[in-house]
Amino acid sequence: MPSPLLLLQDITLTFGATPLLAGAGLAVTAGDRVCLVGRNGSGKSTLLRIAAGLVQPDAGRRFVQPGAAIRYLPQEPDLAGFATTLAYVEAGFGVDAADGHRALYLLKALGLTGAEDPVALSGGEARRAALARALAPAPDILLLDEPTNHLDLPGIEWLEQELAGMRSGIVLISHDRRLLERVSRSTIWLDRGITRTLDDGFRAFEAWRDTVLAQEESKHHKLGRKIAMEEDWLRYGVTARRTRNERRLANLHALRRKHRERRGAQGVARLDAAQADLSGRLVAAAEHVSKSYGDRPIVRDFSIRILRGDRVGIVGPNGAGKTTLLNLLTGALSPDTGEVKLGTNLAAVTLDQRRETLDPQQSLSDALTGGGGDTVAVAGQSRHVVGYMKDFLFRPEQARTPVGALSGGERARLTLARAFARPSNLLILDEPTNDLDLETLDLLQERLAEYPGTVLLVSHDRDFLDRVVTSVIATEGDGCWIEYAGGYTDMLAQRTAPRPHVPPAKGAAGKQSRETASQPAVRPRRMSFKDRHALETLPAQIAALQAQIAGMSDMLADPELYARDPRQFRETTAALAVARDGLATAEDRWLTLEILREELDASDRKP
Numbered sequence: 001m002p003s004p005l006l007l008l009q010d011i012t013l014t015f016g017a018t019p020l021l022a023g024a025g026l027a028v029t030a031g032d033r034v035c036l037v038g039r040n041g042s043g044k045s046t047l048l049r050i051a052a053g054l055v056q057p058d059a060g061r062r063f064v065q066p067g068a069a070i071r072y073l074p075q076e077p078d079l080a081g082f083a084t085t086l087a088y089v090e091a092g093f094g095v096d097a098a099d100g101h102r103a104l105y106l107l108k109a110l111g112l113t114g115a116e117d118p119v120a121l122s123g124g125e126a127r128r129a130a131l132a133r134a135l136a137p138a139p140d141i142l143l144l145d146e147p148t149n150h151l152d153l154p155g156i157e158w159l160e161q162e163l164a165g166m167r168s169g170i171v172l173i174s175h176d177r178r179l180l181e182r183v184s185r186s187t188i189w190l191d192r193g194i195t196r197t198l199d200d201g202f203r204a205f206e207a208w209r210d211t212v213l214a215q216e217e218s219k220h221h222k223l224g225r226k227i228a229m230e231e232d233w234l235r236y237g238v239t240a241r242r243t244r245n246e247r248r249l250a251n252l253h254a255l256r257r258k259h260r261e262r263r264g265a266q267g268v269a270r271l272d273a274a275q276a277d278l279s280g281r282l283v284a285a286a287e288h289v290s291k292s293y294g295d296r297p298i299v300r301d302f303s304i305r306i307l308r309g310d311r312v313g314i315v316g317p318n319g320a321g322k323t324t325l326l327n328l329l330t331g332a333l334s335p336d337t338g339e340v341k342l343g344t345n346l347a348a349v350t351l352d353q354r355r356e357t358l359d360p361q362q363s364l365s366d367a368l369t370g371g372g373g374d375t376v377a378v379a380g381q382s383r384h385v386v387g388y389m390k391d392f393l394f395r396p397e398q399a400r401t402p403v404g405a406l407s408g409g410e411r412a413r414l415t416l417a418r419a420f421a422r423p424s425n426l427l428i429l430d431e432p433t434n435d436l437d438l439e440t441l442d443l444l445q446e447r448l449a450e451y452p453g454t455v456l457l458v459s460h461d462r463d464f465l466d467r468v469v470t471s472v473i474a475t476e477g478d479g480c481w482i483e484y485a486g487g488y489t490d491m492l493a494q495r496t497a498p499r500p501h502v503p504p505a506k507g508a509a510g511k512q513s514r515e516t517a518s519q520p521a522v523r524p525r526r527m528s529f530k531d532r533h534a535l536e537t538l539p540a541q542i543a544a545l546q547a548q549i550a551g552m553s554d555m556l557a558d559p560e561l562y563a564r565d566p567r568q569f570r571e572t573t574a575a576l577a578v579a580r581d582g583l584a585t586a587e588d589r590w591l592t593l594e595i596l597r598e599e600l601d602a603s604d605r606k607p
Contacts, residue, residue, distance in 0.1 A: 002029045002030065003029070003065070004027040004028055004029050004063075004065075005028055005029060005030060005064070005065045005068045005140050005141055005169055006026070006027070006028040006051060006063070006064055006065075006068070006070065006141050006169070007025075007026070007027050007028075007061070007062070007063040007064075008024065008025050008026040008027070008047070008050065008051060008060065008061070008062055008063075009025050009060060009061040009063075010023050010024075010025065010059065010060045010061065011023070011024045011025065011026075011047065011050060011057045011059075011060035011061075011062075012024075012057060012058045012059040012060055013043070013046065013050070013055070013057045013058050014058055018395075018397070019193050020043045020046060020193060021043050021046065021047060021050075021057065021193050022192075022193030022194060023060075023193065023194050024043070024047055024060075024190060024193065024194055024195045025195050026047065026051055026171070026188060026195065028051075028141055028169040028171055029169055030140065030167065030169055031167060031168075031169060032169040032170065032171075032185070032186065033163075033169075033170050033172075033183055033184050033185040033186065033201075034169075034170065034171045034172065034184065034185075034186050034187070034188055035171075035172050035173075035174070035180045035183070035184035035186075035187050035188070035201070035202050035205075036048065036171055036172065036173050036188050036190060037173075037180075037187060037188070037189055037190070037202070037205060037438070038189060038190035038191055038437070039191070039393070039409075039437050039439060039440075040393070040407060040408075040409025040410055040412070040413060040435070040436070040437040040440065041393070041406075041407050041409060041410050042190050042191060042192075043190055043193070044145075044173050044190055045075060045145050045173065045407060045408070047190060047195075048072065048143050048145055048171065048173060049072070049074075050062065051070075051072075051141075051143055051171065052070060052072035052143050053070070054072070065140075068140040068141060069094070069137060069139040069140045069141070070139060070140065070141040070142075070143065071092065071133075071134040071135075071137060071139040071141070071142055071143070072134065072143040072145075073130055073131055073134040073142075073143065073144045073145055073147055074130065074145060075127075075145050075146055075149070075408045075435070076408075077126050077127065077129070077130035077133075079118035079121065079126055079129060079130075080118070082118050083117075084114060084115055084116060084117065084118070085107060085112055085113075085114055085115070085116045085118060085121070085125075085129045085132075086100070086103060086104065086107065086114030086115065088118060088129055088133060089103040089106065089107060089114070089129065089132045089133045089136055090103050090136075091133070092133035092134065092136050092137060093136060093137045094137065099136065099137075102136055103132065103136050106131075106132035106135055106136055107129070107132050109132075109155075109158055109162075110128040110129075110131060110132055110151075110155060111125075111128060111152075111155065111317075111318055111319065112125065112128060112129060112132070116129075123150065124149075124150030124318065125150075127149055127150045128150065128151065128155075131144075131147055131151075131159075135162065135166075138166060138167070138168060139168055140168060140169065141168060141169050141170075141171070142166070142168040142169070142170045142171070143171050144170065144171070144172045144173065144174075145173045146173055146174055146175070146408070146434075146435060147159060147172070147174065148174055148175075148176045148179055148460070149434045149435065150318075150431075150434070151318075151460060152316070152317040152318045152320075152460050153315065153317070153460050153462065154317055155317075155318070155460075156176065156179060156460060159179070160179060160182055160183065163183055164182075164183070170183070172184065175433060175434075175435070175436055175437065175438060175441055175461075176461060176463075177202070177438065177463050178462055178463060180201070180202035181201060181202050181203045184201040184202045185200075185201050186198065186199055186200065186201070187200065187201065187202055187204075187205045187208075189205070189209060196212065199570065200570060200573065200574060203577045204570075204573040204574060204577055207556055207573050207576065208562075208569075208573060211556060211561070211562050211569070212562065215560070215562060215563060280308070280343040280344035280345055280346075281307055281308050281343070282305065282306075282307060282308075282341075282343040283306045283307060283308055283310070283342070283343045283346065283426060283454045284304075284305075284306045284329050284330070284331075284340060284341070284342055284343060285304070285305045285306070285340070285341045286302060286303055286304050286305075286328065286329060286335075286338065286339075286340045286341075287303050287338055287339050287340075287341075288301050288302075288303055288337065288338040288339075289301075289302050289303070289328055289335040289337070289338035289339070289340060290302070290335060290336050290337045290338055290479070291321075291324060291328060291333070291335050291336050292336055292479070297478060297479030298321035298324045298325075298479055299321060299324065299325055299328060299335070299479055299481060300478070300479030300480055301338070302325070302338075302480075302481050303338075304329070304473070304483055306329065306454065306456075307454075308343075308425075308453070308454055309452070309453070309454060310454050310455075310470055310471065311448065311449075311454070311455040311457065311468055311469045311470045311471075312454075312455070312456050312457065312469060312470070312471055312472075312473060312483075313457045313458075313459060313465045313468070313469035313471070313472045313473070313487070313488070314326055314456070314457065314458045314472075314473045315458075315459070315460070315465065315472055315473070315474050315475075315488065315491070316474060316475035317475070320475040321475070321479070322458045322475075323430060323458065325473065325481060326428065326430065326456060326458055328340060329456060330342075330348065330426075330428055330456065345425070346425065346426050347423055347424050347425050347426065348424060348426040348427075348428055349419050349420075349422050349424035349426070349427055349428070350419070350428040350429075350430070351415060351416070351419050351427070351428065351429045351430065351432050357418075358403050358411060358414065358415070359403060360402060360403050360404030361402060361403075361404065362402070362403050363399065363400045363401065363402060363403070364389065364394060364398055364399055364400070364401050364402075364403060364406070364414065365385050365386075365389075365399040365400065367403050367414060367418070368385050368388065368389070368414070368417060368418065368421075369385050374386075376388050376421060377421065378421045385399065386399060388417065388421070389417075391417070392413045392414070392416065392417045393413065393440075394410070394413070394414075407435075408434075408435035409435045409436060409437055409440075411435070412434060412435040412436050413436075413440065416432075416444070424453060425452075425453035425454065426453055426454050426455075426456070427448070427451065427453065427454070427455045427456070428456050429455065429456070429457045429458070429459070430458045431458060431459060431460070432444065432457070432459070433459060433461045433464050441464065445464060445467045445468055448468050449467070449468060455468070455469075457469060462488050462489075465487050465488040466487035466488050466489050466490075467487070468487075469486075469487055469488075470485075470486070471483055471484060471485050471486065472484045472486070472487065472488060472490070472491040474491055474495070531593055531596070534589065534590075534593060535590065535593045535594065535597065538586055538589060538590040538593070539590065541586050542583065542586050542587060542590065545579055545582055545583040545586060546583065548579050549576065549579050549580060549583060552572050552575060552576040552579065553576065555572055556569070556572055556573065556576065
């Protein structure tokens with residue numbers, strides 16, 4: 001095995017009374033693709049900063065091979081002191097000669113020109129400039145903390161390809177499941193201050209994590225039983241024997257201390273949005289709405305009806321006008337032409353994407369209560385602030401922690417806590433997934449799916465869109481927006497090749513125009529022999545794959561498997577991931593062919 005370019009051993013770091021890192025480690029060799037995962041506040045970003053040499057741990061060893069170049073992407077970059085974004089990126093080459101061509105290529109690929117004044121950049125533009133600076137010198141070690149934040153979908157796909165072509169050893173923190181699955185080859189799990197390593201990519205992580213936690217819980221239960229047995233011996237054992245077994249008594253005290261000091265796995269946040277009275281059935285209706293800035297059309301002749309209970313996603317590249325369209329639909333911005341009618345009894349709550357309303361000097365408790373007392377109003381009822389903090393996985397001792405000292409993920413949870421405390425029947429979410437850990441992201445998806453009101457959502461998270469929205473509004477360029485039924489994957493399936501936008505005739509409904517524009521390409525007149533054979537044989541293949549998946553899932557449910565045979569556990573986990581992918585592919589193929597068969601049958605029945 002090659003020697004590591006970067007090595008962290010037994011890293012310990014304490015903030016306040018609670019140790020953040022308690023023996024964490026990290027090893028990166030040339031060409032590694034490591035994803036670093038863990039709950040918000042577990043110390044992932046801190047460990048990455050220690051790896052970059054920006055934070056000094058209380059104890060432990062950091063070793064870097066002499067001459068190895070390390071580049072680090074922070075969550076909040078500082079561009080102060082640079083005249084242009086190009087100068088900022090070129091400074092990232094360090095002692096190496098700056099490659100202006102590569103710097104410009106990266107900036108342009110990320111939607112910048114290189115001539116921007118850093119002072120005038122938005123938070124997203126500053127992050128993209130910092131990403132270009134980290135990638136530019138093609139370092140030996142690349143440390144990336146949430147690189148997809150503020151990237152649009154084309155940018156995320158470009159980043160996947162760029163990372164795949166690099167020789168650097170990469171350590172990646174991200175909430176984007178698809179990016180982690182496609183990039184990572186090994187996984188480091190940071191949990192309760194220590195790190196565990198899985199020699200497999202993120203695709204196998206969640207099943208492995210659940211097994212490890214189940215084994216840990218089983219051991220903790222056995223420890224409790226052992227303590228009960230020792231206590232029974234102390235109560236009912238012979239008195240003379242008790243004096244001769246002081247060592248056994250000392251062991252019991254040690255067992256009790258171990259049981260008491262155990263740090264349990266972090267729980268799951270409770271994301272229950274306070275509910276207002278139902279809105280009217282019609283939430284918003286836009287009729288032939290247009291909006292331009294100068295000569296540039298942002299929205300052109302767009303019509304839509306949003307009803308109570310709809311979950312509408314808005315997607316498009318950065319700068320396409322997603323936030324402008326969202327503001328038009330909610331009445332926050334007036335159109336140049338056309339009309340937007342809002343429904344009755346609307347109680348809207350907007351998630352503050354940039355978290356500009358958070359005061360970094362304010363304590364966590366004051367940020368939730370508004371600085372008044374120790375209670376927070378949730379859906380019109382008073383709750384103690386500490387109890388409400390626990391719903392969002394904050395510890396009681398964090399009540400007086402300044403907001404500025406919270407991690408990015410903790411600030412994201414604070415923003416959710418403030419938004420969900422207010423009664424609403426319309427949630428307006430602009431990039432809500434930034435900095436959320438995977439477990440909290442899963443729960444947010446579930447809560448939005450159960451939310452009885454209406455959701456308007458801007459997001460670049462493909463998986464999040466597929467799980468939450470009922471329709472997607474996508475840009476087609478030149479101010480043209482089209483609504484597609486279903487999630488992001490459904491939108492891709494319905495989308496046809498780009499073509500010029502044809503405005504609807506005067507008085508024609510916008511919905512009819514969108515339906516015409518989103519019709520699928522012409523189907524073939526008949527099915528091929530290969531398609532007919534696949535349609536007949538796929539159900540048996542699907543049943544066989546389902547049986548395989550059930551068998552392997554039962555095998556992995558054995559909590560002792562990993563301890564007994566780690567190799568079999570890894571092989572079974574990998575085979576399970578392959579089988580699940582095969583099942584999804586087979587089901588999609590069968591569904592596509594069945595829809596095609598039904599369309600052809602209906603066409604044949606027409607006179």
